Amino acid sequence: MQSLQEKASEWSGVATSDAFAIDETNLFESLGGIQPFIDLSTNFYTRVFEDEEEWFRSIFANSKKEDAIQNQYEFFVQRMGGPPLFSQRRGHPALIGRHKPFPVTREAAERWLHHMQLALDSTSTIDPDSKLKMMNFFRHTAYFLVAGNEMTRQTQGVVCKHAAGKPAS
Amino acid sequence: MQSLQEKASEWSGVATSDAFAIDETNLFESLGGIQPFIDLSTNFYTRVFEDEEEWFRSIFANSKKEDAIQNQYEFFVQRMGGPPLFSQRRGHPALIGRHKPFPVTREAAERWLHHMQLALDSTSTIDPDSKLKMMNFFRHTAYFLVAGNEMTRQTQGVVCKHAAGKPAS
Numbered sequence: 001m002q003s004l005q006e007k008a009s010e011w012s013g014v015a016t017s018d019a020f021a022i023d024e025t026n027l028f029e030s031l032g033g034i035q036p037f038i039d040l041s042t043n044f045y046t047r048v049f050e051d052e053e054e055w056f057r058s059i060f061a062n063s064k065k066e067d068a069i070q071n072q073y074e075f076f077v078q079r080m081g082g083p084p085l086f087s088q089r090r091g092h093p094a095l096i097g098r099h100k101p102f103p104v105t106r107e108a109a110e111r112w113l114h115h116m117q118l119a120l121d122s123t124s125t126i127d128p129d130s131k132l133k134m135m136n137f138f139r140h141t142a143y144f145l146v147a148g149n150e151m152t153r154q155t156q157g158v159v160c161k162h163a164a165g166k167p168a169s
Numbered sequence: 170m171q172s173l174q175e176k177a178s179e180w181s182g183v184a185t186s187d188a189f190a191i192d193e194t195n196l197f198e199s200l201g202g203i204q205p206f207i208d209l210s211t212n213f214y215t216r217v218f219e220d221e222e223e224w225f226r227s228i229f230a231n232s233k234k235e236d237a238i239q240n241q242y243e244f245f246v247q248r249m250g251g252p253p254l255f256s257q258r259r260g261h262p263a264l265i266g267r268h269k270p271f272p273v274t275r276e277a278a279e280r281w282l283h284h285m286q287l288a289l290d291s292t293s294t295i296d297p298d299s300k301l302k303m304m305n306f307f308r309h310t311a312y313f314l315v316a317g318n319e320m321t322r323q324t325q326g327v328v329c330k331h332a333a334g335k336p337a338s
Binding site: 003004005008016017020023083084087088089090091092093094095096097098100141144148151152 | 260265
């Protein structure tokens with residue numbers, strides 16, 4: 001059986017070594033701290049909350065824009081060499097678990113990546129080389145979550161099948 | 170609704186600030202590298218795979234001991250200030266997602282913590298202050314996963330209820 005990591009690489013077209021090139025340098029330090037991450041997430045969610053594609057915009061309908069921005073940049077800061085802001089406030093990133101309520105399909109992953117590419121393009125506080133590394137990480141991670149989403153729903157199917165005769169617990 | 174983090178703190182009795190005291194210093198550096206983590210995980214899984222409690226031992230029946238040891242110490246190294254060994258090999262930790270196949274009950278969490286406390290006690294390459302910080306992190310994380318497990322099963326219930334009339338996808 002293919003691992004989540006193998007599926008993420010195959011489906012995204014990004015090799016694991018390219019996806020985790022964000023770890024070769026400390027991006028938080030080289031970008032000069034938190035501000036570029038705030039800029040990026042603000043640009044990203046400004047686009048997402050105004051998306052003309054209603055099916056994608058509606059995925060975020062139960063979130064406040066300010067909360068979505070903070071959750072995202074705190075995770076990015078933590079993952080890219082900065083202080084563990086996300087975990088101090090919300091615990092482990094638990095990416096698959098926290099995305100469970102959302103339909104993380106390939107179509108949704110591509111729409112997310114489309115907005116993220118444009119958000120990076122409009123963030124002048126991040127240099128081109130860092131943008132490339134971050135985009136590889138994002139692309140790989142988006143498909144990691146598509147794989148996680150499929151895994152979660154597959155397991156649900158099995159539980160449902162047996163649910164009538166035998167409780168899942 | 171209580172967050173995963175709030176449940177983890179309440180159920181474990183470990184405040185968030187104590188759980189993430191592991192981030193106040195770089196434990197990987199202060200412990201002198203990877204060996205103490207290998208020692209700890211080896212001690213831990215040697216106990217687990219020989220547990221007299223069959224219900225707990227059987228949770229790990231589909232894993233190879235060497236793999237379980239490596240997965241664990243690579244995650245600990247990555248989370249406690251060392252190189253991202255786990256992600257380079259397996260992707261995001263995705264703690265809730267990866268624990269989804271397992272029955273992470275309060276009873277299982279306590280048994281896991283019981284073995285981890287004894288494994289720490291018998292690991293001479295880790296100093297007492299670091300042991301305390303690590304145990305607080307482990308206790309909080311164990312109950313974070315109990316909360317994640319309950320969240321996952323609750324959602325499954327909803328899906329099952331509607332499954333007959335409408336597919337989950």
